[in-house]
Amino acid sequence: MTTSSPVPGPAPESTGGPAPTPPKHGRAIALGFLLGMVLCLAVVGAFFLGNRTSDAPPAARSATTSTVRTTTAPPTTTTPDPLAGMAIGECAALQSPGAFGTPARPVARPERAPCESLGPIYRLVQYGPCTDPQVSVQQTQRDSTGSLVYHYCFAFDWQAGTCYDVTDWSEPKKVDCGTPDSIMVTAVFNEITRVQNCPMDANGATARTWDKRNLTVCMRGSDGPGN
Numbered sequence: 001m002t003t004s005s006p007v008p009g010p011a012p013e014s015t016g017g018p019a020p021t022p023p024k025h026g027r028a029i030a031l032g033f034l035l036g037m038v039l040c041l042a043v044v045g046a047f048f049l050g051n052r053t054s055d056a057p058p059a060a061r062s063a064t065t066s067t068v069r070t071t072t073a074p075p076t077t078t079t080p081d082p083l084a085g086m087a088i089g090e091c092a093a094l095q096s097p098g099a100f101g102t103p104a105r106p107v108a109r110p111e112r113a114p115c116e117s118l119g120p121i122y123r124l125v126q127y128g129p130c131t132d133p134q135v136s137v138q139q140t141q142r143d144s145t146g147s148l149v150y151h152y153c154f155a156f157d158w159q160a161g162t163c164y165d166v167t168d169w170s171e172p173k174k175v176d177c178g179t180p181d182s183i184m185v186t187a188v189f190n191e192i193t194r195v196q197n198c199p200m201d202a203n204g205a206t207a208r209t210w211d212k213r214n215l216t217v218c219m220r221g222s223d224g225p226g227n
Contacts, residue, residue: 081141082112083152086124091115091157094122094137110139115157118174122154134190134213158188158217169208183223189216 083092093113113121126132128140128151137154156172158164163177163184175182186199193216198205203221210216 081149083110083139083141084150086112086150086152088124088126091117091121091123092139092154093117093119094139094154115159116162118176120171120173121157123157124152125155126153127151128153134215136213158185158215160185160187160218183219185217185219187218189218190214192216 086092091113093111113119115121115123122137125135128138130138130151130153132153132155134155135153136156139150139152139154141149143149157174161184163175163179163182165173165175165179165182167181177184186201186205189197191214192209192211193207195205195207195218198207198216198218201221205221206219206223208217208219
């Protein structure tokens with residue numbers, strides 16, 4: 001006896017066309033869902049961030065604000081040094097250095113001045129260290145780092161033909177020649193010399209010497225040398 005089994009038929013042939021695409025309305029729904037999720041997350045994040053900032057105590061918010069502010073300090077002004085850059089032979093108006101023959105010392109409130117000016121006028125004769133025996137005042141200046149800017153050596157400016165107030169010989173001052181009791185210098189010697197070497201007038205001559213300074217100042221005969 002022969003038994004027959006059914007034989008499957010041939011598979012349907014492929015048409016060779018593109019694969020079927022999902023409907024367009026499905027993609028639009030998916031895209032809208034994603035955009036909605038992103039928008040929800042942004043709103044929630046902003047809500048929590050706003051709560052954290054607003055929940056900070058007032059003092060803390062104020063401190064945070066002050067840290068970002070900047071202030072500008074007012075500009076500082078520096079008074080120019082009136083003695084800066086002086087050359088040998090230039091003069092300055094200085095306070096009295098004390099009695100002649102005493103150790104030279106710094107002075108306060110110095111001012112550069114023409115050598116023919118009236119007052120306590122001193123001439124710059126040397127840069128430090130001071131070795132000239134006629135130096136009576138030393139003036140130094142240092143910068144903010146402590147470095148020496150200058151070291152000046154001043155001697156009183158005795159000049160022939162100039163009148164002086166020598167009421168106190170430790171504090172001579174140039175004055176107008178019409179000043180009562182003023183003396184007129186007729187010669188200056190950078191050595192110790194006799195009065196006979198001074199210029200003579202009808203009244204002769206007078207002189208004053210400073211041994212330690214190796215200096216002789218001659219005056220008119222009518223001018224007393226003082227004490």
